[in-house]
Amino acid sequence: MGSGKGKSEARPTQPSVELADKSAADLIGSGWEYAPAPEARDIVTIDPEYGLFVNGDFRPAAAGRTFPTINPASEEQLAVVAEAGQADVDAAVAAARAAYEQVWGPMPGSERAKYLYRIARVLQERAREFAVLESLDNGKPIRESRDVDIPLAAAHFFYYAGWADKLEHAGFGADPRPLGVAGQVIPWNFPLLMAAWKLAPALAAGNTCVLKPAETTPLTALLLAQVCQQVGLPPGVVNVLTGAGDTGAALVLHAGVDKVAFTGSTEVGKQIASAVAGSGKKVTLELGGKAANIVFDDAPIEQAVEGIVNGIFFNQGHVCCAGSRLLVQESVADAVVDRLRRRLTTLRLGDPLDKNTDIGAINSRAQLDKIRQLSAAGDAEGARRWSPPCRLPAKGFWFPPTLFTDVSQSHRIAREEIFGPVLSVLTFRTPEEALVKANNTPYGLSAGIWTDKGSRILWMAQRLRAGVIWANTYNRFDPASPFGGYQESGYGREGGRHGLAAYLDV
Amino acid sequence: MSDRKTAVSQRLAVRKTYKLFIGGAFPRSESGRSYPVHGHGGELLGYTAQASRKDLRDAVVAARAAFTGWSGATAYNRGQVLYRAAEMLEGRAAQFAAELCAAEGLAAGQAEACVAAAIDRWVWYAGWSDKITQVAGAANPVAGPYFNFSVPEPTGVVVVLAPAHSSLLGLVSVLAPVIVTGNAAVVVASEHRPLPAVVLAEVLATSDVPAGAVNVLTGRGAELFGVAASHMDVNAIDLTGAAAFDRAELEQAAAANVKRVFYRDEDWAAAPGIRRMLSFLEIKTVWHPAGI
Numbered sequence: 001m002g003s004g005k006g007k008s009e010a011r012p013t014q015p016s017v018e019l020a021d022k023s024a025a026d027l028i029g030s031g032w033e034y035a036p037a038p039e040a041r042d043i044v045t046i047d048p049e050y051g052l053f054v055n056g057d058f059r060p061a062a063a064g065r066t067f068p069t070i071n072p073a074s075e076e077q078l079a080v081v082a083e084a085g086q087a088d089v090d091a092a093v094a095a096a097r098a099a100y101e102q103v104w105g106p107m108p109g110s111e112r113a114k115y116l117y118r119i120a121r122v123l124q125e126r127a128r129e130f131a132v133l134e135s136l137d138n139g140k141p142i143r144e145s146r147d148v149d150i151p152l153a154a155a156h157f158f159y160y161a162g163w164a165d166k167l168e169h170a171g172f173g174a175d176p177r178p179l180g181v182a183g184q185v186i187p188w189n190f191p192l193l194m195a196a197w198k199l200a201p202a203l204a205a206g207n208t209c210v211l212k213p214a215e216t217t218p219l220t221a222l223l224l225a226q227v228c229q230q231v232g233l234p235p236g237v238v239n240v241l242t243g244a245g246d247t248g249a250a251l252v253l254h255a256g257v258d259k260v261a262f263t264g265s266t267e268v269g270k271q272i273a274s275a276v277a278g279s280g281k282k283v284t285l286e287l288g289g290k291a292a293n294i295v296f297d298d299a300p301i302e303q304a305v306e307g308i309v310n311g312i313f314f315n316q317g318h319v320c321c322a323g324s325r326l327l328v329q330e331s332v333a334d335a336v337v338d339r340l341r342r343r344l345t346t347l348r349l350g351d352p353l354d355k356n357t358d359i360g361a362i363n364s365r366a367q368l369d370k371i372r373q374l375s376a377a378g379d380a381e382g383a384r385r386w387s388p389p390c391r392l393p394a395k396g397f398w399f400p401p402t403l404f405t406d407v408s409q410s411h412r413i414a415r416e417e418i419f420g421p422v423l424s425v426l427t428f429r430t431p432e433e434a435l436v437k438a439n440n441t442p443y444g445l446s447a448g449i450w451t452d453k454g455s456r457i458l459w460m461a462q463r464l465r466a467g468v469i470w471a472n473t474y475n476r477f478d479p480a481s482p483f484g485g486y487q488e489s490g491y492g493r494e495g496g497r498h499g500l501a502a503y504l505d506v
Numbered sequence: 507m508s509d510r511k512t513a514v515s516q517r518l519a520v521r522k523t524y525k526l527f528i529g530g531a532f533p534r535s536e537s538g539r540s541y542p543v544h545g546h547g548g549e550l551l552g553y554t555a556q557a558s559r560k561d562l563r564d565a566v567v568a569a570r571a572a573f574t575g576w577s578g579a580t581a582y583n584r585g586q587v588l589y590r591a592a593e594m595l596e597g598r599a600a601q602f603a604a605e606l607c608a609a610e611g612l613a614a615g616q617a618e619a620c621v622a623a624a625i626d627r628w629v630w631y632a633g634w635s636d637k638i639t640q641v642a643g644a645a646n647p648v649a650g651p652y653f654n655f656s657v658p659e660p661t662g663v664v665v666v667l668a669p670a671h672s673s674l675l676g677l678v679s680v681l682a683p684v685i686v687t688g689n690a691a692v693v694v695a696s697e698h699r700p701l702p703a704v705v706l707a708e709v710l711a712t713s714d715v716p717a718g719a720v721n722v723l724t725g726r727g728a729e730l731f732g733v734a735a736s737h738m739d740v741n742a743i744d745l746t747g748a749a750a751f752d753r754a755e756l757e758q759a760a761a762a763n764v765k766r767v768f769y770r771d772e773d774w775a776a777a778p779g780i781r782r783m784l785s786f787l788e789i790k791t792v793w794h795p796a797g798i
């Protein structure tokens with residue numbers, strides 16, 4: 001993991017872990033010294049306490065309940081946050097309704113657009129502040145929050161701002177109407193980015209929003225609420241309710257909510273779909289995945305290895321579209337796995353605020369437990385576990401990058417979403433076999449293809465049952481590019497012109 | 507059916523047995539059951555097969571098996587196959603009109619107009635097969651050196667609960683948009699007006715629609731709808747024909763495997779628009795780097 005210390009200090013983290021290839025570790029991993037390069041933390045001011053953002057102002061929860069949010073890399077408390085109850089949900093939905101009827105709904109699209117452009121610009125201006133706060137609250141490396149989460153969040157607002165006054169040209173009829181009040185529940189893996197994915201298209205289409213950020217990552221959504229104040233967004237157009245599952249349930253079930261948008265686990269997505277059944281609410285769901293990343297024997301191996309690493313270890317594998325099943329053609333399997341091991345030996349795990357860090361902290365103790373439990377199932381079912389020599393910090397929640405080989409289709413680690421830095425390696429002989437194995441899942445969010453042969457890319461891309469196909473790349477996102485799943489990975493799309501349909505009465 | 511009206515005829519007519527349509531074949535219900543179908547005036551029109559839950563599961567298996575081929579056919583080919591079905595419909599127009607007179611109590615002129623509208627609607631949808639991708643797809647201008655495009659693809663196996671009252675025009679209006687884009691369909695016909703659906707199945711069987719791409723069941727909604735909604739190998743369900751049922755219960759069952767659920771009661775005579783087609787399509791987005 002190239003922790004900057006001598007090899008003698010590196011130790012395996014699990015008793016069952018094999019030692020890494022010695023020569024590779026000597027050559028690359030522990031041979032290079034890195035000085036710490038921490039991003040300045042004091043760029044962001046964290047208040048000791050945060051209220052709920054309702055009708056343009058922050059207020060404590062009606063019942064006075066609060067909960068702490070911690071830095072998963074150190075377990076230190078960052079702030080205390082209000083926990084919204086039913087009365088707060090009522091107030092937020094009422095504020096959103098009033099804003100929809102009196103301000104945001106009647107407002108010309110060109111004026112809505114300008115508010116969204118303002119938000120995009122402020123996100124760009126204050127990007128470093130957001131990036132540091134995101135890494136503190138979520139545990140992800142600053143390199144990712146700085147280069148991916150925050151710029152993409154700003155880009156989403158910028159993209160959808162431009163749609164607000166062009167809806168009649170979006171292909172949904174001459175005068176497509178918004179739905180009303182949107183209740184939006186988002187996950188902890190990309191806290192600000194998911195808020196942007198939800199808010200930007202909803203607001204552009206003319207809806208007002210009540211956003212429920214994840215329990216473990218409320219802070220950037222609250223900073224975004226402050227940005228809404230800063231840009232003069234009319235009160236009630238965006239409301240932010242912090243809380244846990246009960247808060248989210250109260251929001252999506254609220255009779256005053258016309259539209260439910262949820263990103264999270266398939267299990268909770270099913271509960272939501274069932275709970276709102278028969279209500280007539282429009283629902284979009286972005287749920288789990290178990291993506292196949294398929295490497296053919298003619299693939300450029302070094303690029304493929306980078307793509308595999310990016311596919312599963314980006315954001316500690318806390319990615320619904322993570323390439324968590326590596327399907328590699330048998331003839332190159334050993335070569336690919338060897339190079340993959342060597343590459344993993346060079347990954348740097350540690351302080352999320354260090355600019356050299358590749359792998360940050362697991363977001364919560366609960367998630368760490370889940371990753372450990374599923375990895376243990378991998379051991380128990382006979383798969384072979386490997387991690388590079390890797391020193392894990394004493395405090396916080398950490399899991400080393402992990403490879404499982406000798407995995408079969410029936411293993412839990414090949415079927416269930418782990419949502420962590422754990423890659424299951426399977427092999428295939430023919431494109432047909434790769435296709436059958438890739439599609440053998442109830443999910444269908446994404447897939448990767450690595451080959452030099454163009455016709456094979458298109459053949460595979462046509463037949464993979466997944467909403468996003470990355471060919472000779474992986475984990476690319478763009479506001480203009482629709483994202484969403486087939487089957488149990490959910491329905492509806494976010495991004496692009498298609499993303500507007502989720503927030504229009506079409 | 508002319509022998510119903512003419513008590514004394516030169517020859518005894520050969521009456522039809524109304525059966526199910528599963529995987530391209532016309533079986534009776536595996537349960538051995540049938541039920542009487544009455545005309546608008548209460549007269550007995552005949553008996554039709556009463557599909558069981560097992561028949562429904564068999565139909566889903568047939569649809570799943572047909573899906574790969576039907577969805578993989580070229581759009582041009584699917585358009586021609588559907589157009590061929592319209593030709594067969596036209597040839598049976600008189601038979602459909604007679605069925606509609608009996609089932610819905612329409613006057614002869616009304617029935618003929620209804621059949622004409624149904625045929626025209628089928629032709630309208632047939633033409634969409636190779637156009638919907640351009641209307642619903644996109645080339646996406648992403649901020650990077652990538653070629654990125656989105657295309658609509660069929661959702662998979664779709665159960666269609668056909669409208670209770672409009673037994674031909676309504677049926678065509680819910681079935682055609684599902685299959686023209688490459689989905690495989692399991693149709694549960696109107697419980698009390700099922701016979702036009704059986705005749706439509708005979709039309710499809712003599713067109714070039716592949717076996718299993720369309721399956722037609724007649725039976726009791728109370729027995730079949732819940733099984734359809736909860737079936738784990740069904741990707742989407744159109745609840746339009748369940749207007750008289752507890753839709754919340756069906757939607758809850760559908761949530762078990764994140765089915766796409768569609769419901770929209772319509773004026774079947776009105777221009778349909780493309781909403782039904784879009785509701786049973788998935789958007790797939792493909793990325794590839796651009797470089798040398």
